[in-house]
Amino acid sequence: MRKTHPEVIARRRVFERLFLAIVFLLSVTAVADDCSEGCKVVSRDGHFHLVARPVPEKPPLREYHDWTVEVQDVNGSPVDLAGLSVTGGMPGHGHGLPSQPKVNEYLGGGRYRISGFLFNMHGEWTLRFHLAGQNLEDVADLTLTLDY
Amino acid sequence: MYRRLASLLFVFVLIVAPLARAELPGNLTQRDLRILQSLSLSALGPAPANPSNRVADDERAVEMGKALFFDTALSVDGSLSCASCHEPDKAFTDGKRLAEGVATTARNTPSLYGAAYLDWLYWDGRRDSLWSQALIPFEAPSEMGASRVAVVQRVLTDPDYQNDYRALFSSPPELDWNSLPDQATPIGDTARQNAWYRLPRETQRKINRVFANIGKALEAYQRTLQPPETRFDRFVQALSEGETQRAGQMVSQKELLGIKLYTDTERTQCLQCHNGPLLSNGGFHNIGTGRFSGKSMDYGRVFGLQAVLMDEFNCLGDYSDAAPEQCDALNHVSQDAHQTLHGAFKTPTLRYLDQTGPYFHDGRFDSLNAVLDYYADPPTDGRNGIHELAPLDLKDKERSALEAFLRMLGQDS
Numbered sequence: 001m002r003k004t005h006p007e008v009i010a011r012r013r014v015f016e017r018l019f020l021a022i023v024f025l026l027s028v029t030a031v032a033d034d035c036s037e038g039c040k041v042v043s044r045d046g047h048f049h050l051v052a053r054p055v056p057e058k059p060p061l062r063e064y065h066d067w068t069v070e071v072q073d074v075n076g077s078p079v080d081l082a083g084l085s086v087t088g089g090m091p092g093h094g095h096g097l098p099s100q101p102k103v104n105e106y107l108g109g110g111r112y113r114i115s116g117f118l119f120n121m122h123g124e125w126t127l128r129f130h131l132a133g134q135n136l137e138d139v140a141d142l143t144l145t146l147d148y
Numbered sequence: 149m150y151r152r153l154a155s156l157l158f159v160f161v162l163i164v165a166p167l168a169r170a171e172l173p174g175n176l177t178q179r180d181l182r183i184l185q186s187l188s189l190s191a192l193g194p195a196p197a198n199p200s201n202r203v204a205d206d207e208r209a210v211e212m213g214k215a216l217f218f219d220t221a222l223s224v225d226g227s228l229s230c231a232s233c234h235e236p237d238k239a240f241t242d243g244k245r246l247a248e249g250v251a252t253t254a255r256n257t258p259s260l261y262g263a264a265y266l267d268w269l270y271w272d273g274r275r276d277s278l279w280s281q282a283l284i285p286f287e288a289p290s291e292m293g294a295s296r297v298a299v300v301q302r303v304l305t306d307p308d309y310q311n312d313y314r315a316l317f318s319s320p321p322e323l324d325w326n327s328l329p330d331q332a333t334p335i336g337d338t339a340r341q342n343a344w345y346r347l348p349r350e351t352q353r354k355i356n357r358v359f360a361n362i363g364k365a366l367e368a369y370q371r372t373l374q375p376p377e378t379r380f381d382r383f384v385q386a387l388s389e390g391e392t393q394r395a396g397q398m399v400s401q402k403e404l405l406g407i408k409l410y411t412d413t414e415r416t417q418c419l420q421c422h423n424g425p426l427l428s429n430g431g432f433h434n435i436g437t438g439r440f441s442g443k444s445m446d447y448g449r450v451f452g453l454q455a456v457l458m459d460e461f462n463c464l465g466d467y468s469d470a471a472p473e474q475c476d477a478l479n480h481v482s483q484d485a486h487q488t489l490h491g492a493f494k495t496p497t498l499r500y501l502d503q504t505g506p507y508f509h510d511g512r513f514d515s516l517n518a519v520l521d522y523y524a525d526p527p528t529d530g531r532n533g534i535h536e537l538a539p540l541d542l543k544d545k546e547r548s549a550l551e552a553f554l555r556m557l558g559q560d561s
Binding site (some may be wrong): 061062064087093094095096097098099100101102115116118120121122123148 | 179181182186413419420421423424429430431432433434476477479480481482483484489518533536
Protein backbone atom coordinates (compact mmCIF):
# COMPACT_ATOMS: atom_id res chain seq x y z
CA MET A 1 0.00 0.00 0.00
CA ARG A 2 1.29 3.41 -0.98
CA LYS A 3 2.12 5.77 1.84
CA THR A 4 0.63 9.28 1.73
CA HIS A 5 3.22 11.99 1.52
CA PRO A 6 3.55 13.99 4.79
CA GLU A 7 3.04 17.25 2.86
CA VAL A 8 -0.28 15.99 1.54
CA ILE A 9 -1.31 14.97 5.02
CA ALA A 10 -0.37 18.41 6.36
CA ARG A 11 -2.31 20.07 3.55
CA ARG A 12 -5.33 17.90 4.26
CA ARG A 13 -5.13 18.88 7.93
CA VAL A 14 -5.04 22.54 7.01
CA PHE A 15 -8.11 22.05 4.82
CA GLU A 16 -9.85 20.06 7.55
CA ARG A 17 -9.15 22.78 10.09
CA LEU A 18 -10.21 25.46 7.69
CA PHE A 19 -13.43 23.56 7.00
CA LEU A 20 -14.11 23.09 10.72
CA ALA A 21 -13.35 26.75 11.37
CA ILE A 22 -15.85 27.78 8.70
CA VAL A 23 -18.46 25.41 10.11
CA PHE A 24 -17.79 26.75 13.61
CA LEU A 25 -17.98 30.35 12.45
CA LEU A 26 -21.19 29.68 10.59
CA SER A 27 -22.64 28.03 13.66
CA VAL A 28 -21.67 30.71 16.18
CA THR A 29 -22.12 33.87 14.16
CA ALA A 30 -25.41 35.58 14.87
CA VAL A 31 -27.65 34.34 12.12
CA ALA A 32 -29.16 37.08 10.02
CA ASP A 33 -32.53 35.41 9.58
CA ASP A 34 -35.71 35.06 11.56
CA CYS A 35 -34.46 31.96 13.46
CA SER A 36 -37.18 29.79 11.92
CA GLU A 37 -34.63 27.00 11.64
CA GLY A 38 -33.27 27.73 15.10
CA CYS A 39 -30.41 30.13 15.74
CA LYS A 40 -27.21 28.58 17.06
CA VAL A 41 -25.13 30.82 19.29
CA VAL A 42 -22.03 30.36 21.42
CA SER A 43 -21.98 32.57 24.48
CA ARG A 44 -19.52 35.45 24.62
CA ASP A 45 -16.97 33.67 26.85
CA GLY A 46 -17.63 30.31 25.27
CA HIS A 47 -19.22 28.65 28.31
CA PHE A 48 -22.55 27.79 26.73
CA HIS A 49 -23.89 26.70 23.35
CA LEU A 50 -27.49 27.73 22.62
CA VAL A 51 -30.08 26.87 20.05
CA ALA A 52 -32.93 29.39 20.21
CA ARG A 53 -36.06 29.13 18.11
CA PRO A 54 -39.50 30.72 18.06
CA VAL A 55 -42.32 28.31 18.81
CA PRO A 56 -44.43 29.25 15.81
CA GLU A 57 -41.84 28.55 13.14
CA LYS A 58 -41.68 32.17 11.98
CA PRO A 59 -41.83 34.87 14.67
CA PRO A 60 -45.16 36.65 14.18
CA LEU A 61 -45.31 40.44 14.10
CA ARG A 62 -47.34 42.21 16.82
CA GLU A 63 -48.26 38.95 18.61
CA TYR A 64 -46.99 37.61 21.90
CA HIS A 65 -45.33 34.27 21.38
CA ASP A 66 -42.91 31.81 22.96
CA TRP A 67 -39.39 30.67 22.15
CA THR A 68 -37.52 27.58 23.25
CA VAL A 69 -33.86 27.72 24.14
CA GLU A 70 -31.68 24.65 24.38
CA VAL A 71 -28.51 25.15 26.42
CA GLN A 72 -25.45 22.91 26.39
CA ASP A 73 -22.00 23.21 27.87
CA VAL A 74 -18.83 23.03 25.78
CA ASN A 75 -18.96 19.22 25.91
CA GLY A 76 -22.47 19.13 24.50
CA SER A 77 -24.11 18.16 27.80
CA PRO A 78 -27.45 19.79 28.71
CA VAL A 79 -27.13 22.58 31.27
CA ASP A 80 -29.42 23.04 34.24
CA LEU A 81 -29.22 26.82 34.60
CA ALA A 82 -29.60 28.73 37.84
CA GLY A 83 -30.97 31.71 35.90
CA LEU A 84 -31.95 32.70 32.38
CA SER A 85 -33.30 36.05 31.24
CA VAL A 86 -33.61 37.95 27.98
CA THR A 87 -33.06 41.56 26.98
CA GLY A 88 -32.70 43.10 23.56
CA GLY A 89 -34.04 45.68 21.18
CA MET A 90 -33.48 47.38 17.88
CA PRO A 91 -30.09 49.09 17.87
CA GLY A 92 -30.97 50.79 14.60
CA HIS A 93 -33.84 52.57 16.31
CA GLY A 94 -32.32 53.02 19.74
CA HIS A 95 -35.05 51.22 21.63
CA GLY A 96 -35.39 48.05 23.66
CA LEU A 97 -37.83 45.18 23.36
CA PRO A 98 -41.48 46.22 23.55
CA SER A 99 -42.11 43.35 25.98
CA GLN A 100 -40.23 41.53 28.72
CA PRO A 101 -39.90 37.82 27.88
CA LYS A 102 -39.77 35.48 30.89
CA VAL A 103 -38.84 31.83 31.37
CA ASN A 104 -42.06 30.03 32.17
CA GLU A 105 -41.11 26.36 31.97
CA TYR A 106 -38.09 24.07 32.19
CA LEU A 107 -38.70 21.37 29.62
CA GLY A 108 -35.83 19.15 30.78
CA GLY A 109 -32.62 18.24 28.96
CA GLY A 110 -31.34 21.83 29.09
CA ARG A 111 -34.44 23.13 27.26
CA TYR A 112 -36.35 26.18 28.44
CA ARG A 113 -39.59 27.71 27.25
CA ILE A 114 -39.63 31.51 27.32
CA SER A 115 -42.91 33.39 26.90
CA GLY A 116 -43.78 36.98 26.11
CA PHE A 117 -41.70 37.75 23.02
CA LEU A 118 -43.17 40.57 20.98
CA PHE A 119 -41.74 42.14 17.85
CA ASN A 120 -43.66 45.09 16.52
CA MET A 121 -41.41 46.27 13.69
CA HIS A 122 -39.72 44.67 10.74
CA GLY A 123 -35.95 44.91 10.58
CA GLU A 124 -33.00 43.85 12.68
CA TRP A 125 -33.57 42.86 16.31
CA THR A 126 -30.96 41.77 18.81
CA LEU A 127 -31.62 39.36 21.67
CA ARG A 128 -29.27 38.90 24.58
CA PHE A 129 -29.66 35.76 26.69
CA HIS A 130 -28.24 36.17 30.20
CA LEU A 131 -27.17 32.73 31.40
CA ALA A 132 -26.24 31.81 34.95
CA GLY A 133 -24.88 28.30 35.41
CA GLN A 134 -24.13 26.83 38.82
CA ASN A 135 -20.68 28.48 38.83
CA LEU A 136 -20.49 30.49 35.60
CA GLU A 137 -22.25 33.47 34.12
CA ASP A 138 -22.20 34.45 30.48
CA VAL A 139 -24.29 36.17 27.81
CA ALA A 140 -25.19 35.03 24.32
CA ASP A 141 -26.22 37.49 21.62
CA LEU A 142 -28.13 36.82 18.48
CA THR A 143 -29.48 38.99 15.73
CA LEU A 144 -32.62 38.17 13.83
CA THR A 145 -34.10 39.95 10.87
CA LEU A 146 -37.82 40.10 10.32
CA ASP A 147 -38.94 40.70 6.77
CA TYR A 148 -42.11 40.26 4.73
CA MET B 149 -41.94 23.64 -39.67
CA TYR B 150 -45.43 24.89 -38.84
CA ARG B 151 -45.64 22.21 -36.21
CA ARG B 152 -42.48 23.50 -34.57
CA LEU B 153 -43.77 27.07 -34.70
CA ALA B 154 -47.06 25.99 -33.21
CA SER B 155 -45.21 24.20 -30.41
CA LEU B 156 -43.11 27.28 -29.73
CA LEU B 157 -46.21 29.46 -29.69
CA PHE B 158 -47.88 27.03 -27.30
CA VAL B 159 -44.87 27.16 -24.95
CA PHE B 160 -44.79 30.95 -25.24
CA VAL B 161 -48.46 31.17 -24.29
CA LEU B 162 -47.96 28.76 -21.42
CA ILE B 163 -45.03 30.67 -19.95
CA VAL B 164 -45.59 34.28 -20.87
CA ALA B 165 -49.34 34.59 -20.57
CA PRO B 166 -49.48 33.82 -16.83
CA LEU B 167 -46.56 36.18 -16.27
CA ALA B 168 -48.35 38.93 -18.12
CA ARG B 169 -51.48 38.33 -16.06
CA ALA B 170 -49.47 38.42 -12.85
CA GLU B 171 -47.78 41.72 -13.70
CA LEU B 172 -48.64 44.25 -11.03
CA PRO B 173 -49.37 47.90 -11.70
CA GLY B 174 -46.89 50.69 -10.96
CA ASN B 175 -43.80 48.45 -10.87
CA LEU B 176 -45.04 46.81 -7.70
CA THR B 177 -43.20 43.60 -6.87
CA GLN B 178 -44.49 40.43 -5.23
CA ARG B 179 -42.81 41.61 -2.01
CA ASP B 180 -44.73 44.88 -2.29
CA LEU B 181 -47.90 42.88 -2.72
CA ARG B 182 -47.17 40.86 0.42
CA ILE B 183 -46.64 44.11 2.32
CA LEU B 184 -49.85 45.61 0.92
CA GLN B 185 -51.79 42.48 1.88
CA SER B 186 -50.42 42.76 5.42
CA LEU B 187 -51.75 46.33 5.56
CA SER B 188 -55.17 45.47 4.20
CA LEU B 189 -58.25 44.98 6.38
CA SER B 190 -58.54 41.45 5.00
CA ALA B 191 -55.54 40.64 7.25
CA LEU B 192 -57.23 42.01 10.38
CA GLY B 193 -59.43 39.14 11.55
CA PRO B 194 -61.79 39.35 14.51
CA ALA B 195 -60.83 41.38 17.56
CA PRO B 196 -58.78 39.30 20.02
CA ALA B 197 -60.68 38.01 23.03
CA ASN B 198 -60.37 40.04 26.20
CA PRO B 199 -60.36 37.57 29.12
CA SER B 200 -60.46 40.44 31.62
CA ASN B 201 -64.02 41.22 30.50
CA ARG B 202 -66.39 38.26 30.45
CA VAL B 203 -69.17 40.28 28.77
CA ALA B 204 -66.89 41.73 26.07
CA ASP B 205 -68.78 39.96 23.29
CA ASP B 206 -72.23 39.75 24.89
CA GLU B 207 -74.91 41.35 22.70
CA ARG B 208 -76.78 42.64 25.76
CA ALA B 209 -73.59 44.35 26.95
CA VAL B 210 -73.19 45.90 23.49
CA GLU B 211 -76.66 47.45 23.79
CA MET B 212 -76.06 48.70 27.32
CA GLY B 213 -72.63 50.01 26.34
CA LYS B 214 -74.07 51.89 23.39
CA ALA B 215 -76.65 53.59 25.62
CA LEU B 216 -73.91 54.54 28.10
CA PHE B 217 -71.67 55.83 25.30
CA PHE B 218 -74.24 58.42 24.21
CA ASP B 219 -75.61 59.26 27.68
CA THR B 220 -74.87 62.87 28.67
CA ALA B 221 -76.36 62.32 32.13
CA LEU B 222 -73.11 60.63 33.12
CA SER B 223 -71.19 63.92 33.07
CA VAL B 224 -71.01 66.46 35.86
CA ASP B 225 -73.28 69.02 34.19
CA GLY B 226 -75.32 66.70 31.96
CA SER B 227 -73.82 68.12 28.78
CA LEU B 228 -71.18 65.57 27.76
CA SER B 229 -71.02 61.94 26.77
CA CYS B 230 -68.25 59.73 25.39
CA ALA B 231 -69.60 60.63 21.95
CA SER B 232 -68.94 64.33 22.56
CA CYS B 233 -65.27 63.71 21.80
CA HIS B 234 -65.61 60.42 19.93
CA GLU B 235 -68.06 61.57 17.26
CA PRO B 236 -69.21 58.70 15.02
CA ASP B 237 -69.17 60.84 11.86
CA LYS B 238 -65.56 61.87 12.45
CA ALA B 239 -64.15 58.35 12.75
CA PHE B 240 -64.87 58.68 16.49
CA THR B 241 -62.65 61.73 16.93
CA ASP B 242 -63.65 65.38 17.37
CA GLY B 243 -61.70 67.40 14.80
CA LYS B 244 -60.16 69.49 17.57
CA ARG B 245 -56.51 70.05 18.40
CA LEU B 246 -57.05 69.06 22.02
CA ALA B 247 -60.11 67.27 23.37
CA GLU B 248 -62.56 69.57 25.09
CA GLY B 249 -64.58 68.29 27.96
CA VAL B 250 -65.56 70.39 30.96
CA ALA B 251 -62.21 72.07 30.22
CA THR B 252 -59.55 71.70 27.55
CA THR B 253 -57.53 68.53 28.00
CA ALA B 254 -53.85 67.96 27.23
CA ARG B 255 -54.25 65.42 24.44
CA ASN B 256 -55.76 64.95 21.02
CA THR B 257 -58.73 62.53 20.77
CA PRO B 258 -57.75 59.25 19.09
CA SER B 259 -60.09 57.28 16.83
CA LEU B 260 -61.91 54.32 18.34
CA TYR B 261 -61.79 52.31 15.13
CA GLY B 262 -59.69 49.26 15.82
CA ALA B 263 -59.23 50.12 19.51
CA ALA B 264 -60.32 46.57 20.39
CA TYR B 265 -57.06 45.30 18.87
CA LEU B 266 -54.77 47.35 21.08
CA ASP B 267 -52.90 46.12 24.14
CA TRP B 268 -52.51 49.62 25.50
CA LEU B 269 -54.96 52.52 25.58
CA TYR B 270 -54.28 56.25 25.75
CA TRP B 271 -51.37 57.91 24.00
CA ASP B 272 -49.15 56.83 26.88
CA GLY B 273 -50.68 53.37 27.41
CA ARG B 274 -51.81 54.07 30.96
CA ARG B 275 -54.62 51.52 30.64
CA ASP B 276 -54.49 47.93 29.43
CA SER B 277 -58.09 47.37 28.33
CA LEU B 278 -60.91 49.28 26.72
CA TRP B 279 -63.04 48.82 29.83
CA SER B 280 -60.49 50.25 32.23
CA GLN B 281 -59.80 53.08 29.77
CA ALA B 282 -63.49 53.94 29.56
CA LEU B 283 -63.61 54.72 33.29
CA ILE B 284 -61.13 57.58 33.31
CA PRO B 285 -63.05 60.21 31.32
CA PHE B 286 -66.06 60.00 33.67
CA GLU B 287 -63.97 61.31 36.54
CA ALA B 288 -61.20 63.31 34.88
CA PRO B 289 -61.77 66.94 35.95
CA SER B 290 -61.18 68.26 32.43
CA GLU B 291 -63.26 65.59 30.69
CA MET B 292 -66.72 64.62 31.98
CA GLY B 293 -65.92 65.84 35.49
CA ALA B 294 -68.28 63.45 37.32
CA SER B 295 -67.37 60.93 40.02
CA ARG B 296 -67.63 57.17 40.19
CA VAL B 297 -70.25 57.50 42.93
CA ALA B 298 -72.39 59.74 40.71
CA VAL B 299 -71.96 57.49 37.66
CA VAL B 300 -72.78 54.33 39.60
CA GLN B 301 -75.80 56.02 41.19
CA ARG B 302 -77.10 57.18 37.81
CA VAL B 303 -76.83 53.65 36.37
CA LEU B 304 -78.22 51.78 39.35
CA THR B 305 -81.20 54.10 39.80
CA ASP B 306 -82.23 54.17 36.14
CA PRO B 307 -84.83 51.41 35.49
CA ASP B 308 -83.47 50.52 32.02
CA TYR B 309 -79.85 50.37 33.08
CA GLN B 310 -80.89 48.50 36.21
CA ASN B 311 -82.50 45.73 34.14
CA ASP B 312 -79.52 45.55 31.80
CA TYR B 313 -77.16 45.42 34.75
CA ARG B 314 -79.05 42.60 36.49
CA ALA B 315 -79.14 40.56 33.29
CA LEU B 316 -75.41 40.92 32.74
CA PHE B 317 -73.79 41.12 36.14
CA SER B 318 -76.28 39.75 38.71
CA SER B 319 -77.85 41.84 41.46
CA PRO B 320 -76.27 45.19 42.13
CA PRO B 321 -74.96 45.82 45.65
CA GLU B 322 -77.06 47.50 48.31
CA LEU B 323 -75.92 51.12 48.62
CA ASP B 324 -77.46 53.91 50.68
CA TRP B 325 -77.46 56.80 48.23
CA ASN B 326 -78.54 59.32 50.87
CA SER B 327 -75.36 58.77 52.83
CA LEU B 328 -72.95 58.71 49.89
CA PRO B 329 -71.32 62.00 48.81
CA ASP B 330 -72.00 62.14 45.08
CA GLN B 331 -68.66 63.81 44.30
CA ALA B 332 -66.55 61.11 45.97
CA THR B 333 -63.73 60.00 43.70
CA PRO B 334 -60.03 59.17 44.09
CA ILE B 335 -59.34 61.47 41.12
CA GLY B 336 -59.58 65.25 41.22
CA ASP B 337 -59.34 67.93 43.86
CA THR B 338 -58.66 67.32 47.53
CA ALA B 339 -62.27 67.67 48.65
CA ARG B 340 -63.44 65.01 46.18
CA GLN B 341 -60.57 62.69 47.10
CA ASN B 342 -61.18 63.15 50.83
CA ALA B 343 -64.84 62.28 50.33
CA TRP B 344 -63.78 59.07 48.63
CA TYR B 345 -61.11 58.00 51.07
CA ARG B 346 -63.44 58.55 54.05
CA LEU B 347 -65.78 55.88 52.70
CA PRO B 348 -65.43 52.42 54.24
CA ARG B 349 -63.21 50.16 52.13
CA GLU B 350 -66.09 47.73 51.59
CA THR B 351 -68.27 50.53 50.19
CA GLN B 352 -65.46 51.63 47.91
CA ARG B 353 -65.16 48.06 46.63
CA LYS B 354 -68.88 47.80 45.93
CA ILE B 355 -68.81 51.05 43.99
CA ASN B 356 -65.67 50.04 42.13
CA ARG B 357 -67.24 46.73 41.13
CA VAL B 358 -70.24 48.44 39.52
CA PHE B 359 -68.02 51.13 38.01
CA ALA B 360 -65.82 48.43 36.42
CA ASN B 361 -68.91 46.67 35.04
CA ILE B 362 -70.06 49.94 33.45
CA GLY B 363 -66.67 50.07 31.73
CA LYS B 364 -67.08 46.47 30.57
CA ALA B 365 -70.39 47.26 28.88
CA LEU B 366 -68.76 50.26 27.21
CA GLU B 367 -65.98 48.02 25.96
CA ALA B 368 -68.52 45.58 24.50
CA TYR B 369 -69.98 48.42 22.41
CA GLN B 370 -66.61 49.79 21.35
CA ARG B 371 -65.48 46.34 20.22
CA THR B 372 -68.17 46.51 17.56
CA LEU B 373 -66.57 49.59 15.98
CA GLN B 374 -64.78 47.72 13.24
CA PRO B 375 -62.60 49.81 10.91
CA PRO B 376 -64.51 50.55 7.70
CA GLU B 377 -63.12 49.42 4.36
CA THR B 378 -61.30 52.02 2.26
CA ARG B 379 -60.36 52.31 -1.41
CA PHE B 380 -56.92 51.04 -0.45
CA ASP B 381 -58.44 47.81 0.91
CA ARG B 382 -60.49 47.35 -2.26
CA PHE B 383 -57.36 47.94 -4.37
CA VAL B 384 -55.40 45.27 -2.46
CA GLN B 385 -58.36 42.90 -2.64
CA ALA B 386 -58.43 43.25 -6.43
CA LEU B 387 -54.67 42.66 -6.65
CA SER B 388 -54.95 39.60 -4.42
CA GLU B 389 -57.66 38.17 -6.66
CA GLY B 390 -55.40 38.62 -9.69
CA GLU B 391 -57.64 41.40 -11.04
CA THR B 392 -54.68 43.59 -11.81
CA GLN B 393 -56.39 45.56 -14.54
CA ARG B 394 -59.34 46.40 -12.30
CA ALA B 395 -56.93 47.23 -9.49
CA GLY B 396 -54.96 49.52 -11.81
CA GLN B 397 -58.14 51.43 -12.61
CA MET B 398 -58.74 52.09 -8.91
CA VAL B 399 -55.59 54.13 -8.36
CA SER B 400 -53.84 57.07 -9.97
CA GLN B 401 -50.20 56.99 -11.04
CA LYS B 402 -49.49 59.39 -8.20
CA GLU B 403 -51.05 57.05 -5.66
CA LEU B 404 -49.12 54.11 -7.10
CA LEU B 405 -45.89 56.05 -6.63
CA GLY B 406 -46.96 56.77 -3.05
CA ILE B 407 -47.68 53.09 -2.43
CA LYS B 408 -44.31 52.14 -3.87
CA LEU B 409 -42.58 54.66 -1.59
CA TYR B 410 -44.47 53.43 1.47
CA THR B 411 -43.33 49.85 0.85
CA ASP B 412 -39.77 50.94 0.06
CA THR B 413 -38.17 50.67 3.49
CA GLU B 414 -34.92 52.14 2.18
CA ARG B 415 -36.56 55.40 1.09
CA THR B 416 -39.18 55.75 3.81
CA GLN B 417 -39.47 54.20 7.24
CA CYS B 418 -43.18 54.76 7.85
CA LEU B 419 -43.74 51.02 7.71
CA GLN B 420 -41.51 50.43 10.71
CA CYS B 421 -44.15 51.64 13.14
CA HIS B 422 -47.21 52.03 10.91
CA ASN B 423 -47.51 48.37 9.98
CA GLY B 424 -50.29 45.79 10.04
CA PRO B 425 -53.91 46.28 8.96
CA LEU B 426 -54.39 49.18 11.38
CA LEU B 427 -51.20 50.78 10.11
CA SER B 428 -50.04 50.92 13.70
CA ASN B 429 -47.89 48.47 15.61
CA GLY B 430 -49.64 49.53 18.83
CA GLY B 431 -46.25 50.24 20.39
CA PHE B 432 -44.62 53.33 21.86
CA HIS B 433 -42.10 55.31 19.91
CA ASN B 434 -40.18 58.47 20.43
CA ILE B 435 -40.36 60.81 17.47
CA GLY B 436 -39.11 63.82 19.37
CA THR B 437 -42.49 65.23 20.40
CA GLY B 438 -42.29 64.93 24.19
CA ARG B 439 -42.63 68.08 26.27
CA PHE B 440 -40.21 68.07 29.16
CA SER B 441 -40.97 71.37 30.84
CA GLY B 442 -43.62 74.02 31.14
CA LYS B 443 -47.35 73.92 31.61
CA SER B 444 -47.98 71.32 28.90
CA MET B 445 -45.25 68.96 30.14
CA ASP B 446 -45.83 65.47 28.76
CA TYR B 447 -43.34 62.61 29.16
CA GLY B 448 -45.57 60.07 27.43
CA ARG B 449 -45.00 56.37 27.95
CA VAL B 450 -42.48 56.61 30.77
CA PHE B 451 -45.27 57.77 33.12
CA GLY B 452 -48.01 55.79 31.39
CA LEU B 453 -46.04 52.65 32.24
CA GLN B 454 -46.06 53.46 35.95
CA ALA B 455 -49.76 54.31 35.81
CA VAL B 456 -50.85 51.03 34.24
CA LEU B 457 -48.81 49.02 36.71
CA MET B 458 -50.53 50.80 39.62
CA ASP B 459 -54.04 50.77 38.13
CA GLU B 460 -56.53 48.90 40.33
CA PHE B 461 -58.61 48.20 37.22
CA ASN B 462 -55.81 46.52 35.26
CA CYS B 463 -55.90 42.93 34.02
CA LEU B 464 -54.30 41.64 37.21
CA GLY B 465 -56.54 43.67 39.51
CA ASP B 466 -59.50 42.63 41.67
CA TYR B 467 -62.08 43.76 39.10
CA SER B 468 -60.64 41.80 36.17
CA ASP B 469 -62.28 38.55 35.03
CA ALA B 470 -58.98 37.12 33.77
CA ALA B 471 -56.82 34.49 35.38
CA PRO B 472 -53.40 36.07 36.05
CA GLU B 473 -51.70 33.96 33.39
CA GLN B 474 -54.11 35.35 30.77
CA CYS B 475 -52.76 38.88 31.15
CA ASP B 476 -50.13 38.60 28.42
CA ALA B 477 -49.48 42.29 27.89
CA LEU B 478 -49.24 43.18 31.56
CA ASN B 479 -47.27 40.06 32.53
CA HIS B 480 -44.70 40.87 29.88
CA VAL B 481 -44.75 44.64 29.91
CA SER B 482 -41.30 46.03 29.32
CA GLN B 483 -40.27 48.00 32.38
CA ASP B 484 -37.01 49.01 30.84
CA ALA B 485 -37.36 52.78 31.12
CA HIS B 486 -34.71 53.45 28.46
CA GLN B 487 -34.14 56.97 27.33
CA THR B 488 -36.35 56.80 24.25
CA LEU B 489 -39.41 56.04 26.42
CA HIS B 490 -39.18 59.60 27.72
CA GLY B 491 -41.44 61.37 25.27
CA ALA B 492 -42.61 58.17 23.54
CA PHE B 493 -46.23 57.98 22.47
CA LYS B 494 -48.36 55.23 21.00
CA THR B 495 -48.26 54.87 17.24
CA PRO B 496 -51.62 56.11 15.92
CA THR B 497 -53.41 54.43 13.02
CA LEU B 498 -52.94 55.98 9.58
CA ARG B 499 -56.45 55.00 8.60
CA TYR B 500 -59.11 57.70 8.20
CA LEU B 501 -56.65 60.59 8.32
CA ASP B 502 -59.24 62.58 6.36
CA GLN B 503 -61.38 62.52 9.50
CA THR B 504 -58.92 62.43 12.37
CA GLY B 505 -56.86 65.61 12.17
CA PRO B 506 -55.30 67.59 13.76
CA TYR B 507 -52.44 65.13 14.19
CA PHE B 508 -50.01 63.91 16.88
CA HIS B 509 -50.69 63.39 20.59
CA ASP B 510 -51.10 67.11 21.17
CA GLY B 511 -52.76 67.91 17.85
CA ARG B 512 -49.87 70.17 16.93
CA PHE B 513 -50.26 69.76 13.16
CA ASP B 514 -53.37 70.73 11.22
CA SER B 515 -52.43 69.13 7.92
CA LEU B 516 -50.70 66.07 6.54
CA ASN B 517 -48.35 68.43 4.74
CA ALA B 518 -47.23 69.85 8.08
CA VAL B 519 -46.76 66.31 9.43
CA LEU B 520 -44.56 65.38 6.46
CA ASP B 521 -42.61 68.61 6.97
CA TYR B 522 -41.86 67.44 10.49
CA TYR B 523 -40.68 64.01 9.33
CA ALA B 524 -38.47 65.64 6.71
CA ASP B 525 -36.76 67.74 9.33
CA PRO B 526 -37.15 66.22 12.81
CA PRO B 527 -35.64 68.01 15.79
CA THR B 528 -31.92 67.68 16.34
CA ASP B 529 -31.31 69.63 19.56
CA GLY B 530 -31.83 69.02 23.25
CA ARG B 531 -34.00 66.25 24.65
CA ASN B 532 -36.29 66.37 21.64
CA GLY B 533 -33.27 65.60 19.48
CA ILE B 534 -33.16 62.09 21.01
CA HIS B 535 -35.60 60.07 18.94
CA GLU B 536 -35.95 57.20 16.52
CA LEU B 537 -36.46 59.15 13.31
CA ALA B 538 -34.25 59.41 10.27
CA PRO B 539 -35.15 62.45 8.14
CA LEU B 540 -37.63 61.64 5.39
CA ASP B 541 -35.71 62.53 2.27
CA LEU B 542 -38.18 62.83 -0.59
CA LYS B 543 -38.53 65.07 -3.61
CA ASP B 544 -41.62 67.29 -3.73
CA LYS B 545 -43.31 65.01 -6.24
CA GLU B 546 -42.63 61.96 -4.07
CA ARG B 547 -43.89 63.65 -0.92
CA SER B 548 -47.06 64.62 -2.66
CA ALA B 549 -47.41 60.99 -3.87
CA LEU B 550 -46.93 59.65 -0.34
CA GLU B 551 -49.64 61.99 0.89
CA ALA B 552 -51.92 60.80 -1.93
CA PHE B 553 -51.42 57.22 -0.76
CA LEU B 554 -52.28 58.19 2.82
CA ARG B 555 -55.49 59.76 1.57
CA MET B 556 -56.42 56.43 -0.03
CA LEU B 557 -56.75 55.19 3.54
CA GLY B 558 -59.43 57.77 4.22
CA GLN B 559 -62.98 56.84 5.03
CA ASP B 560 -64.32 58.80 2.07
CA SER B 561 -61.42 58.14 -0.30
